Amino acid sequence: QKEVEQDPGPLSVPEGAIVSLNCTYSNSAFQYFMWYRQYSRKGPELLMYTYSSGNKEDGRFTAQVDKSSKYISLFIRDSQPSDSATYLCAMSVSSNTGKLIFGQGTTLQVKP
């Protein structure tokens, strides 16, 4: 069993839709949770960063962490074709290591 599980998709939605992306994890020691966006043939770029449980909002993006269920989500409101990319969740146990454990990524396509 992988430490972090993520549905690879692909997920296809019409422009303007609300998108929900999810990850589950098995290691209860994870405390730091991130979402990265990766365009084709580019490196991942950090979208959202959350410590422990709760919600965090940044523009059209909302990240949720439910540590009791070992489940994290990323919501994208008013999705745009430019949001078409692979979304990777990533996690870490400590603030001192820097090491991230990534999910396999979900490919999202937003159709105009």
Place this chain on the structure above:
Amino acid sequence: EAGVAQSPRYKIIEKRQSVAFWCNPISGHATLYWYQQILGQGPKLLIQFQNNGVVDDSQLPKDRFSAERLKGVDSTLKIQPAKLEDSAVYLCASSLDRGDYGYTFGSGTRLTVV
């Protein structure tokens, strides 16, 4: 601010050959990472440097992979000899310090072993 520079962008080699990748992190970033991303998978950490010292190389196949960070700045990752399963994108990332999860990734080197 210049990003993380990696070269080459693409490399095709035959199995059992050797290959080297180069990374120049963002100026002032103390922590440097090499991740391996196999097609359809998330990145996996190979090695982490803090300045010019190794912090974590637990997932580096040391019988064939080696890495160094010269003077705490540039870094090279070498594979010798390469295997078919080494075909992947090798991503370099840097951050200000170990506890900074605001990584900046380079665009990666896409390696194909035939």
